[in-house]
Amino acid sequence: MQFEIIAQDKKTKARIFKFKTKSGTIKTPFFMPVATKATGKFYDSNDMKKIKVKAIIANALLLSLEPSAAVIKSLGGIHRFMNFKGIIFTDSGGFQMYSEHLFLGVNENGIRFRNPFTGQRILCTPEKDMQIQLDIGSDVAMCLDDMPLYPAKKERLIQSVKRTIAWAIRCKRYHDKHNNINQLLFGIVQGGTDNSLRKICAKKLSTLKFPGYAIGGLAIGEPENLMWQATKVTLKHIPEKTPKYLMGLGKPYxxxxxxxxxxxxxxSRYPTKTARHNQVFTFSDSTLKLQRKIYKDDKNPIDKTCNCPVCQNYSRAYLHHLIKIKEPNVKRLLSLHNLYFYQCLMEKAQESIEENKFHKLLEESKQWN
Ligand SMILES: [Zn+2]
Incomplete structure (x- = not known):
């Protein structure tokens, strides 16, 4: 079986899937660091190996602009290109509608972008997007979706849901016909924070029988209670026994x-973005801001319980010093620690689901709020 539930928490809906792709099998829940352009910001594939990262997400549209899907294909696909042996998801490009310097417009045919490297205008259709993701060779491709910004008027949300459904049908049809690399295709549910539209989109996409589903268009600035409401409504209307991916959500709790x-x-970019602002997460002392004076002569590692390469080698005092002298390398070190923390957090989640103690971990996680 592609995805099999191997443990289920008794008090919550938390569960563990055996998540199988062409590059291997890992357990859910898992967190993917962002490697948009086939690299992390300040970290590379070799770093990711050292900090237990088993899955990442890259962006198909941006890679198709530079170096191009054809180049990546000719070099043996994205895994070889960036030397990452784990699972690679590729996002379609719908999210780039957010990018002022790329996005030109959208209509029923697809999304129009400007290639910032050549100035050329391009039309990204569902079919082209599928071919790009097949050429890149990721494990999991995402459907092209029409993502509204927040806040958006009701008419815009209706239009986005209609297009997202129509494009999901086109993506699925093309992908079913041309997928000769055993790639998986996930559907993306849109609908903003409108419950009725979320329901319509989720129900329709469910009829297309994707192996997994993503919830898109959330964690983009809407009030948190509305985000949870939209998540719950969406989950109610997609098949329970398929993996669910909430795109872009990032705080530990x-x-x-x-x-x-x-x-x-x-x-999410959250762990690395916070690291670049000198904030680190720990299991021993919740959240630390390492630029603070109190760390000037602190000889402890960031987290005494952490086995990451940073905590194994450097003190808080040394990292504080790097921040003070504005050494760019500190951004890399703190990013590595935070990403390792996220991998450990997901491992703890798995252990606690297996032991039926997930509710305790959920309670503890409030310290990182
Ligand atoms: Zn560490």
Whole structure:
């Protein structure tokens, strides 16, 4: 079986899937660091190996602009290209509608972008997007979706849901016909924070029988209670026994809360973005801001319980010093620690689901709020 539930928490909807792709099998819940352009910001594939990262997400549209899907294909696909042996998801490009310097417009045919490297205008259709993701060779491709910004008027949300459904049908049809690399295709549910539209989109996409589903268009600035409401409504209308991916959600306690609702997969810039602002997460002392004076002569590692390469080698005092002298390498070191923390958090989530103690971990996670 492609995805099999191997453990289920008794008090919440948290569960563990055996998640099988062409590059291997890992357990959910898992967190994917962002490697948009086939690299992390300040970290590479070799770093990711050292900090237990088993899955990442890249962006198909941006890679198709530079170096191009054809180049990646000719070099043996994205795994070889960036030397990452784990599972690679590719996002379609719908999210780039957010990018002012790329996005030109959208209509029924697809999304129009400007290639910032050549100035050329391009039309990204569902079919082209599928071919790009097949050429890149990721394990999991995402459907092209029409993502509204927040806040959006009701008419815009209706239009987005209609297009997202129509494009999901086109993506699925093309992908079924041309997928000769055993790639998986996930559907993306849109609908903003409108419950009735979320329901319509989720129900329709469910009829297309995707192996997994993503919830898109959330964690983009809407009030948190509306985000949870939209998540719950969406989950109610997609098949329970398929993996669910909540795109872009990133704070530690949010991840655990989402897991308790039945979400399995995450990606976010949050751990590395906070690291670049000198904030680190620990299991021993919750959240630390390392630029603070109190760390000037602190000889402890960031987290005494952490086995990451940073905690194994450097003190808080040394990292504080790097921050003070504005050494760019500190951004890399703190990013590595935070990403390792997220991998450990997901491992703890798995252990606690297996032992029926997930609710305790969920309670503890409030310290990182
Ligand atoms: Zn560490």
């Amino acid at each position: 949010q991840l655990l809360k989402a897991i308790s609702l039945g979400i399995d997969i995450f990606d």
